[in-house]
Amino acid sequence: MAPKITLYTAHLCPWAHRSQIALRELGLEFETVIIDLSVPRTPEYLAINPRGLVPALSYDGKILYESGLIAQFLVDAHPSHLAKTSSEPGGALQRFQIGFFVDTYFTKAQPNLQAAVLASGEEKVALATKYVDAIVKEIEPLLSDAAPFFGGSSRLTLAEVQTASFILRALALSKHEDLLPGSILTTLSEKAPNFWKWAQAVIVEKSVTAIWDEDVVVKSSRARIQKLAAAKAQKVQ
Ligand SMILES: N[C@@H](CCC(=O)N[C@@H](CS)C(=O)NCC(=O)O)C(=O)O
Known part of the structure; x- marks a missing residue:
């Protein structure tokens, strides 16, 4: 049932x-x-x-x-295309590889991006650069066999389930210079071709875009930045 x-x-x-x-x-x-x-x-x-x-x-x-x-x-x-069961041949290793990919993204890359959105001026650019550098160094090699999804899968895997919503936001907010430097997009497309190709496939998947509203997310990110700036200004007074 x-x-x-x-x-x-x-x-x-x-x-x-x-x-x-x-x-x-x-x-x-x-x-x-x-x-x-x-x-x-x-x-x-x-x-x-x-x-x-x-x-x-x-x-x-x-x-x-x-x-x-x-x-x-x-x-x-619910065993499915998202991941092999751990008792299936290759399952335990696939699960390790997905776990390692997700852990790497969230420990090495994402924290810089999160901080970059809320930072300003040179600090924003420096944090954005750190994000891109982490993708190039740590994530790019893990996507060498993506086809187009993790580990050569033609459908999303658990690796994308855990990261897609963050990738979607990273690429969308980078289109708005006040939120994230646009150089994130140009540098990633040049220096991290595996990541770039993978990310482009991820962000158009139906399951990923079903509840996505870019305008609302952009507006809410701006509101968070303004709230933070107002709180900072009040502290200084
Ligand atoms: N580690 C939690 C994080 C969840 C989380 O931080 N959710 C935020 C919204 S994105 C929340 O509920 N915040 C409560 C609030 O804003 O008051 C998870 O992965 O489920």
Whole structure:
């Protein structure tokens, strides 16, 4: 019997976006409950996720949170093209390779990008350069056999489920000089051809774009920067 699934989410959140991608890739039916992150969490939501974060997933009545673990759980519970099972030939190694790729992206590259969005002037450029350098050095070699997806797969894998929402935002925000330097795009396309080709394939996948609204994400990033600048200015006074 198909599981009863409810996703508690906010469309602006890249972590919650991961769950959307996993559920859609697996073809699972699910209900969506949008959590308003602009106001304090309700007691009802805190009873679901005491951490107050999105996403949370109710799966046949069991509540799960932490997006990376939710994606891993869904992949384990529903064997599919996203990853081999660990007992299948090559499965344990594939899982290690996907885990290593995801860990590398989130420890070596993504933190620089996140910081770059909120920084300004020379600091923004320096952090953006660090992001690109990490992609070139650490991620590019791991995508040498992408075809077009991780490990030679013709369909998305768990590697893309865990990273696509962040790649989508990196490439979209780099089109807006006040958010991220456009040089990110030119340098990546020149110096990281494997990554570039892979990323271009990832960001047009249906499961990745289903809830994506670039304008809303751009506007919300600008609002976050303004809020931060206002808070800084108040501290100085
Ligand atoms: N490690 C968590 C991070 C989730 C997270 O940070 N979600 C943010 C939205 S992107 C959130 O719920 N923030 C609460 C708030 O803004 O009050 C995960 O992967 O699920």
